[in-house]
Amino acid sequence: MNILITSAGTRGYLIEYFKKALKKKGKIFAADCSKYAPALYNADNYFIVPTVADKNYIDELFNICQKNDVNGLISLNDIELPVFAQYKSKFLEKGIKLVVSDPETIDICYDKYKTFKFLKENKFPFPKTFISLNEPLREIKSKNIKFPLLIKPRKGSGAVGIKEVFNIKELQNGFNEKDNLIIQEFIQGVQYGIDVFSNSSLVPVSIYAKKVIRIRAGIADKEVTVYDAKMIDYIRNLIGKLGLYGPGDIDLIKRGDEYVVLEINPRFGGGYPLAHAAGANFPKKIIRLINGDLLEADFRRYPDNIVMMKQDEIVIKNFSNFS
Numbered sequence: 001m002n003i004l005i006t007s008a009g010t011r012g013y014l015i016e017y018f019k020k021a022l023k024k025k026g027k028i029f030a031a032d033c034s035k036y037a038p039a040l041y042n043a044d045n046y047f048i049v050p051t052v053a054d055k056n057y058i059d060e061l062f063n064i065c066q067k068n069d070v071n072g073l074i075s076l077n078d079i080e081l082p083v084f085a086q087y088k089s090k091f092l093e094k095g096i097k098l099v100v101s102d103p104e105t106i107d108i109c110y111d112k113y114k115t116f117k118f119l120k121e122n123k124f125p126f127p128k129t130f131i132s133l134n135e136p137l138r139e140i141k142s143k144n145i146k147f148p149l150l151i152k153p154r155k156g157s158g159a160v161g162i163k164e165v166f167n168i169k170e171l172q173n174g175f176n177e178k179d180n181l182i183i184q185e186f187i188q189g190v191q192y193g194i195d196v197f198s199n200s201s202l203v204p205v206s207i208y209a210k211k212v213i214r215i216r217a218g219i220a221d222k223e224v225t226v227y228d229a230k231m232i233d234y235i236r237n238l239i240g241k242l243g244l245y246g247p248g249d250i251d252l253i254k255r256g257d258e259y260v261v262l263e264i265n266p267r268f269g270g271g272y273p274l275a276h277a278a279g280a281n282f283p284k285k286i287i288r289l290i291n292g293d294l295l296e297a298d299f300r301r302y303p304d305n306i307v308m309m310k311q312d313e314i315v316i317k318n319f320s321n322f323s
Helices: 012-022 038-042 057-067 078-086 088-092 103-110 112-121 134-141 168-174 229-242 272-277 282-291
Strands: 002-006 027-032 045-048 072-075 149-153 163-165 181-185 190-198 204-216 219-225 246-255 258-265 307-309
Touching: 002 012, 002 057, 002 282, 012 027, 012 038, 012 272, 012 282, 027 038, 027 057, 057 088, 072 078, 072 282, 078 088, 078 103, 103 112, 103 229, 103 258, 112 181, 112 258, 134 168, 149 168, 163 168, 190 219, 190 229, 190 282, 204 229, 204 272, 204 282, 219 272, 229 246, 229 258, 246 282, 272 282, 272 307
Parallel strands: 002 027, 002 072, 027 045
Antiparallel strands: 149 163, 149 181, 190 204, 190 246, 204 219, 219 307, 246 258
């Protein structure tokens, strides 16, 4: 089996996880739009490709897959997911499985206002979210919400573009409907990152929860595993209604006894290595999905108090003869 991972970026560890899961019974290829993406050089072979915005991007990937007998394709980039979801059937016609959720699920996750509406409709606690200025101003006047509030891109990744505002003037100056922004209630509590995996029937089969110790550049770089049966049941119910396929990542705040979902990302999360260390092994599950196996649910207790502490790794390459 051969697998292509796109937008490899800095996730060399994921490439290594996949290589180990394959047990030398295939190859892991990596693609990125930049030759300076260090994870490329962990792969068995790599490809420099256009960005997803390029009209030839999908054709380029399709050609790479056909020339290299690729059986499965997975992206690590939020921006690629809506595009990949639209082309699942085209690739599948040639025996190439795109491990990506359906377009409707991707749309709910990628658009934060649609995430809010999904949570509201399914009666899951959520931060109050607005797409116009008048609504939060009325809520502030009625004392239903209070500062600080968050202004963030309606469609975005990580913490890029998020502003914290502390008064009405800052709110008015920072928000413009034309910029496709949302205003969101700031939720206080203990933050968790949840790694989830669903099978080909869109049924969640694996959930790992980690308490966030520190966030850097919008991504948790210090976390600790926490086994919370109530939280796992809550996420199991949520993901079952969403219809996720493959790996996912959820940002959640525990406020008292209440779980409040902040974001749902239908791809590998930045904190996945800790779940992997606790036994998750999503790459192995992806290989089984590509093989057509129906994965059974496994929610056995995993160990508490395993800590992840990220550090930078240096990759040195000589580009004198780069091609």
